[in-house]
Amino acid sequence: MTALNWPKERIQEMAKTIRRDVLVGIFKAASGHPGGPLSAADYLTALWFRHLRLDPENPKWENRDRFIMSNGHCSMLNYALLARRGFFDPSYLMTFRTKDSRLQGHPNATELEGLEVNTGSLGQGLSVGVGMALGARFSKLDDVRVFVNVGDGELQEGQMWEAAMSAGHYKLDNLIVTVDYNDAQIDGHVKNVMRIDPLSDKLRAFHWDVVWADGHNIDSILIAFQGAIEAKNGRPTAIIFKTLMMKGCPSYEDDPGWHGRPPKHDEVAIMLKELGFDETPQEALASYGEPRFK
Amino acid sequence: MTSLVGAPIEAKYEKGEPVLTREAYGNTVVALGKVNPRIAVLDADLAQSTLTKFFRDDPETGVRFVECGIAEQNMMNIAAGLSTMGFIPFISSYAQFLASRSLDQARNTVDYTNLNVKIAAAHGGISVGQDGPSHQSMEDISNMCALVNMTVVVPADYYETIKVVRWAAEYVGPVYFRLGREKVPISTSADDPWVHGKALMLADGADGTIIACGYMVHKAVDALEMLGEEGIHPRLLNMSTIKPIDSEAIIAAAAETGAITTAEEHNVYGGLGSIVARVVVESDYRVPMRIVGIPNMYLGSAPADDLCEVAGLTPENIAAKHKEALGTARMEGSA
Numbered sequence: 001m002t003a004l005n006w007p008k009e010r011i012q013e014m015a016k017t018i019r020r021d022v023l024v025g026i027f028k029a030a031s032g033h034p035g036g037p038l039s040a041a042d043y044l045t046a047l048w049f050r051h052l053r054l055d056p057e058n059p060k061w062e063n064r065d066r067f068i069m070s071n072g073h074c075s076m077l078n079y080a081l082l083a084r085r086g087f088f089d090p091s092y093l094m095t096f097r098t099k100d101s102r103l104q105g106h107p108n109a110t111e112l113e114g115l116e117v118n119t120g121s122l123g124q125g126l127s128v129g130v131g132m133a134l135g136a137r138f139s140k141l142d143d144v145r146v147f148v149n150v151g152d153g154e155l156q157e158g159q160m161w162e163a164a165m166s167a168g169h170y171k172l173d174n175l176i177v178t179v180d181y182n183d184a185q186i187d188g189h190v191k192n193v194m195r196i197d198p199l200s201d202k203l204r205a206f207h208w209d210v211v212w213a214d215g216h217n218i219d220s221i222l223i224a225f226q227g228a229i230e231a232k233n234g235r236p237t238a239i240i241f242k243t244l245m246m247k248g249c250p251s252y253e254d255d256p257g258w259h260g261r262p263p264k265h266d267e268v269a270i271m272l273k274e275l276g277f278d279e280t281p282q283e284a285l286a287s288y289g290e291p292r293f294k
Numbered sequence: 295m296t297s298l299v300g301a302p303i304e305a306k307y308e309k310g311e312p313v314l315t316r317e318a319y320g321n322t323v324v325a326l327g328k329v330n331p332r333i334a335v336l337d338a339d340l341a342q343s344t345l346t347k348f349f350r351d352d353p354e355t356g357v358r359f360v361e362c363g364i365a366e367q368n369m370m371n372i373a374a375g376l377s378t379m380g381f382i383p384f385i386s387s388y389a390q391f392l393a394s395r396s397l398d399q400a401r402n403t404v405d406y407t408n409l410n411v412k413i414a415a416a417h418g419g420i421s422v423g424q425d426g427p428s429h430q431s432m433e434d435i436s437n438m439c440a441l442v443n444m445t446v447v448v449p450a451d452y453y454e455t456i457k458v459v460r461w462a463a464e465y466v467g468p469v470y471f472r473l474g475r476e477k478v479p480i481s482t483s484a485d486d487p488w489v490h491g492k493a494l495m496l497a498d499g500a501d502g503t504i505i506a507c508g509y510m511v512h513k514a515v516d517a518l519e520m521l522g523e524e525g526i527h528p529r530l531l532n533m534s535t536i537k538p539i540d541s542e543a544i545i546a547a548a549a550e551t552g553a554i555t556t557a558e559e560h561n562v563y564g565g566l567g568s569i570v571a572r573v574v575v576e577s578d579y580r581v582p583m584r585i586v587g588i589p590n591m592y593l594g595s596a597p598a599d600d601l602c603e604v605a606g607l608t609p610e611n612i613a614a615k616h617k618e619a620l621g622t623a624r625m626e627g628s629a
Contacts, residue, residue: 066378109407116378117409121402127368128403131375131383138334138358139379159399162368169363 006049008218015045021080024284027268029097035258037077039182039243043221048081056086059113066132070125071151072106087114091288123157133172149178153185155196168207171234184245184256215241249274296329298460305484312477318455320345326463327355334358336385344386344416366391370399377409389415393434405441412462418472419559426595432588436564438470439537446537447471448508451480457488479512491535493543499527502553502620507533510557516609541573548579553619555584562587582622584615
């Protein structure tokens with residue numbers, strides 16, 4: 001199995017589907033984090049449906065690319081990406097955060113194949129990615145690339161910088177970090193809670209390459225990924241995607257309050273309409289059918 | 295891959311001879327690395343001290359040595375990442391840093407994902423002495439035993455350390471094992487069996503049981519000798535595996551010998567004594583117990599033997615406490 005290499009129109013259509021999966025799933029669970037998944041949906045859909053080499057029939061395939069959602073509260077986005085790439089049936093997304101579901105609040109790899117490691121306690125995924133990138137080097141798995149998605153608020157964790165230092169030191173050019181720079185975290189806008197800027201200068205000082213992209217412009221996203229993947233210069237790459245929390249639902253965009261609260265019925269009705277779906281929340285829910293894993 | 299579990303160990307040291315457990319660790323990971331190319335070793339700027347420098351400096355194994363710098367949290371998770379790629383990483387630093395500073399990483403990434411990471415914690419307990427409480431570890435057993443998938447082992451001496459490290463390389467799952475700084479007198483034999491989760495009976499007797507781990511085992515051996523001079527002959531169990539605890543051996547000790555004294559180089563809150571006590575009170579043999587451990591205090595900075603005096607981690611105190619336990623047992627008529 002290789003990368004899907006989808007064209008951009010198909011990616012854009014899939015990103016819309018994935019936003020719907022996220023919102024309806026969190027609405028059904030009445031629990032979860034919609035804000036981050038909607039800000040990262042465009043660029044992670046591009047990554048998953050164009051570049052990531054995965055085999056849903058053989059999730060442990062040795063030569064697969066590794067993906068870590070280090071900001072594990074964006075679990076619903078990870079689940080929607082897995083479901084739409086064929087790891088399980090999309091109807092199963094509606095079991096999110098319920099008893100006996102494999103789709104736990106934060107990703108649990110011991111329950112769900114396709115996840116590489118458990119995340120949720122912020123700041124830990126990049127270090128794991130460093131270990132994977134080193135492991136790929138030790139094993140001479142030269143085709144394997146390691147992608148780690150991190151939140152911008154997550155960069156306030158000290159361990160992120162230990163990890164960044166080690167990735168630069170070990171010249172891990174098989175490691176690519178995507179930063180969801182939506183400037184929103186639980187207590188407000190990142191710039192007010194605890195400044196992380198100047199982010200480029202910080203990462204470059206740790207011997208990284210840094211690229212900025214518009215996380216909601218498909219051309220900008222594809223150019224950034226292409227460049228990062230092709231670069232083999234002894235430096236890890238960070239792509240900083242400028243994004244908006246709740247992107248796609250203009251009535252709610254850029255409001256940090258959406259970090260971790262589920263939409264109510266009237267809100268999800270507006271969100272679906274703004275995403276371009278002509279359906280009520282009940283109709284959307286019913287469209288997933290009886291949940292089954294495969 | 296050739297297994298080293300059960301391979302002969304050269305009996306180069308006599309009983310009672312003081313030897314470094316970390317020397318056993320440093321040498322054994324090199325031997326493992328030579329027969330198994332999946333073994334990796336990580337250190338956080340302490341390779342001189344944990345003796346992983348042997349692995350680093352051997353050309354055959356050094357290619358899989360990862361120097362992490364002074365960054366234990368990052369190291370714990372780099373090991374996690376390596377394990378997902380099929381490697382068997384041993385990470386080394388001081389117990390204080392591994393089981394406290396990187397506890398979140400050990401819990402949320404390594405243990406929760408049930409990853410095959412081996413945590414080799416040097417300078418455990420207070421025997422690090424003069425460095426003072428910032429470098430002493432008296433809460434690591436408690437911290438690590440509370441992690442669901444973690445198994446916790448405290449080898450008693452050089453020979454046992456070799457067996458534990460060889461075993462850890464083949465066991466699939468997270469392992470925490472504690473090594474000391476000081477030389478520890480040999481109290482087991484090169485050819486004693488070592489079985490994960492099983493206590494080793496070093497002496498049998500009917501006058502209660504002393505259960506010890508790690509650095510306290512040789513002190514318990516001395517305590518046994520003192521008691522013997524008074525005509526008191528307890529059983530002695532070397533409880534090297536703290537989790538999963540050998541409940542069977544504890545219940546048998548309670549049923550057959552009537553009193554139990556535990557000895558550990560750890561805070562009395564949450565260590566071997568607490569765990570043995572839980573097994574005893576849940577059994578049908580609620581015998582008197584005494585717990586020798588650090589009485590919930592920072593002990594300061596002094597040579598290890600002096601600190602052990604302050605905390606009561608001495609053969610004399612083990613013997614005295616055991617006589618108390620036996621006295622209570624006899625008053626109650628249960629022994």
